Amino acid sequence: xxxxxxxxxxxxxxxxxxxxxxxxxxxxxxxxxxxxxxxxxxxxxxxxxxxxxxxxxxxxxxxxxxxxxxxxxxxxxxxxxxxxxxxxxxxxxxxxxxxxxxxxxxxxxxxxxxxxxxxxxxx
Numbered sequence: 001x002x003x004x005x006x007x008x009x010x011x012x013x014x015x016x017x018x019x020x021x022x023x024x025x026x027x028x029x030x031x032x033x034x035x036x037x038x039x040x041x042x043x044x045x046x047x048x049x050x051x052x053x054x055x056x057x058x059x060x061x062x063x064x065x066x067x068x069x070x071x072x073x074x075x076x077x078x079x080x081x082x083x084x085x086x087x088x089x090x091x092x093x094x095x096x097x098x099x100x101x102x103x104x105x106x107x108x109x110x111x112x113x114x115x116x117x118x119x120x121x122x123x
Contacts, residue, residue: 006055007083008076011048014038016057016076019069027065 008016018030025033031045040048049067052058059070082091089096106114 006057006071006076006079008052008055008057008080011040012052012055012057013076015045015048015052015067016069016071016073019058019067020073024061024066024068027060027067030067 014034015030018025018033027046027049030049031040031042034040034045035042049058053060053067057069057071057076059068060066061068085091085093085096089099
C-alpha cells in the first residue's frame with residue numbers, strides 16, 4: 001500500500017506516467033518504451049520499477065511481471081505540491097500565490113477564472 005508521504009524523483013515519474021496512461025504494463029514493455037524515449041538500459045528501468053514497488057507506488061502482478069500504479073497521479077501531485085510549498089514558501093499557499101501571480105501577465109478571463117475557483121471554495 002502506498003504511503004501518504006511517498007516522494008518520487010523524475011526518473012520514477014517517467015515510469016509512473018506510463019502506468020497512469022496505460023493502467024497496466026509488463027515490466028519488459030516499460031523497459032522497451034523507456035529505452036526508446038529516454039535511453040535507459042533494461043537494468044536501470046528494472047531498478048526503478050523495483051524502487052517504486054518498494055515505496056508502494058507500484059503493484060506487481062504475476063505471471064508476466066505486470067505493473068500497475070498503486071497511487072494516483074493526483075495524489076502524487078498533491079504530495080509534491082505540498083513539499084514544494086514547504087521547501088520554498090514555508091508551507092504558505094498565500095505567499096506562493098502572491099509571489100507567483102505578481103510576476104504573471106494574466107488576461108481578464110484568467111483573472112475571472114481564478115475568482116470563480118476561489119468563489120467555489122466552501123468555507
